[in-house]
Amino acid sequence: MSQKQNIQLPEGSLGKQTTTLNLGPTHPATHGVFQNILEMDGERIIDAVPTIGFIHRAFEKIAEHRPYYQITPLTDRLNYCSSPINNMGWHMTVEKLIHAELPKRVEYLRVIIMELSRIADHLVCNSVIGVDTGAFTGFIYVFELRELIYEIFEEVCGSRLTTNIGRIGGFERNFSELAFQKIDHFLSVFPKAMKEFETLFNRNRIFMERTMGVGGIAAERALNYGFTGPNLRATGIDYDIRTAHPYSGYQDFDFSVPVGTTGDVYDRYLVRNAEIWESISIITQAVKKIKDLDPSVFHADIPDFYLPEKADVYSKMEALIYHFKIVMGETAIPAGEVYHSVEGGNGELGFYLISDGGRSPYRLHFRRPCFIYYQAYPEIIKGSMLSDAVVTMSSLNLIAGEIDA
Amino acid sequence: MLTNEIIQQQLTEKFGALVYNFEEPYGMLTFVTDRDNNLKVMNFLKESEGLGFNFLNDLTAVHYPDQIGKELAVVYMLQNIQAGLRIRFKVFTDITNPDVFTATGIFETANWLEREAYDFFGVNFVGHPNLIRIMNVEEMDYHPLRKEYPLEDQTRIDKDDDMFGR
Secondary structure, rough: OOOOOOOOOOOOOOOOOOOEEEOOOHHHHHHOOOOOEEEEOOOEEEEEEEEEEOOOHHHHHHOOOOOOOHHHHHOOOOOOOOOOHHHHHHHHHHHHOOOOOOHHHHHHHHHHHHHHHHHHHHHHHHHHHHHHHHHHHHHHHHHHHHHHHHHHHHHHHOOOOOOOEEEEOEEOOOOOHHHHHHHHHHHHHHHHHHHHHHHOOOHHHHHHHOOOOOOOOOOHHHHHHHOOHHHHHHOOOOOOOHHHHOOOOOHHOOOOOOOOOOOOOOHHHHHHHHHHHHHHHHHHHHHHHHHHOOOOOOOOOOOOOOOOOHHHHOOOOHHHHHHHHHHHOOOOOEEEEEEEEEEOOOOHHHHEEEEOOOOOOOOOEEOOHHHHHHHHHHHOOOOOOOHHHHHHHHHHHOHHHHHHH | OOOHHHHHHHHHHHHHHHHHEEEHHHOEEEEOOHHHHHHHHHHHHHHHOOOOOOOOEEHHHHHHHOOOOEEEEEEEEEEOOOOOOOEEEEEEEEEOOOOEEEOOOOOOHHOOOOOOOHHHHHOEEEEEOOOOOOOOOOOOOOOOOOOOOOOOOOOOOOOOOOOOOO
């Protein structure tokens, strides 16, 4: 045949016994921009090659050109299911760099917000496991509750998803009475609904059959792969930044670190659910603790770094000077290198910051938990069915924005 | 109880003058070693009795264009999970010959983190099983996080981009 062939098949693909299958990047079952080139033998996966970087936005480069307080919106867009944790992790990193001491009330307010966003993050992840095993109901149920959490964020900072909540040194404004009412309302209705959610899944025959023994990883391998967060704890290692390297006053709270045993999808699900209960307990404790503290305190007394109230800028000389100095990057920032990490929704979110004393970081590296543990994905799905690969992916709580930074 | 002093003492006992510049910025023990030595130090920290740094927390690179001969730094951060202790060590390398041995044989974590460092800084990790770009397109012919590359000029007008408007 002299006719020109217009389809170029790769070498050896005609005699091949296996099928190459593209899962993603825009597949509805992947919940984000993930591509996996799977090598299939019938229904079994024999190899997987994940490709990432589809929504890479060069945050580390942009951060080198921005003053410290303008980097917070970048952190919003890492793990956008729990933005407040990222925001506060960044604030705490800078506060560590400048040796700022925060009042207890600010720390506890932060704990409330961080635990609320952890609940929101875990709710989304766990209900999506349900969706991928064929149970849409749970997903719809918990979104009503996530809405309550977002309303609290809205009351505190004005936005819902990419929150940009707080400032270096505290919050931009005090919590209103309505915010506390909303928190109380959430605490009163959530436990009942959460029980309902658990009843729906925990002992559900179909759910258990689909998740038990699927996507498991041994503790040793998980450590070697750099797993953190609920995924590591599901393997039985009780590593939680909140207890291992306490920050923001977590040492004042009484809570336990739930662990699993097998590290499979079902254990990850159970660990997250148990963590939600711990979070509720932490929030309840924090709300109680705050009642004894001076209700007018909502930021640290660091005028060199904390932007003054806008009304004061127009009427007070001092506030105007500080405002100018902060915005123009004239405040003295110590040179040094600092690493700070917080327990994000899906693992250890770290900020490695090198400052040369300039107005922007010399180098900023985000330790993104799911970027690091996503590389274990080929290993844990090898030999399983295609449908298990989808469930495993959602149980790892992978967030494309965080992977690609 | 494992402390920074004990770790420093054990390291100097084992490696002598090959580990140097010990400091403790914000409480984290930090030191420098030669680039040929990075795996030996990492293995020692991981396997040695009583140290047990069995978790690679982070790996990244930094570009210092003013330090002639050692422009690129590769920063490793390890953690002993039981003791809750982190340490950091760096190796410096020449930008014209940025060869550093890969840590993938010790920690699987290093695989993508090294690919990221290669992608953005051009550190050549010798022995890496799959050293290709991870975030940027394959065709890119530079390493964007190096200091000589500025951000795009926000006021440029020569770009005709109907899709994203400028």
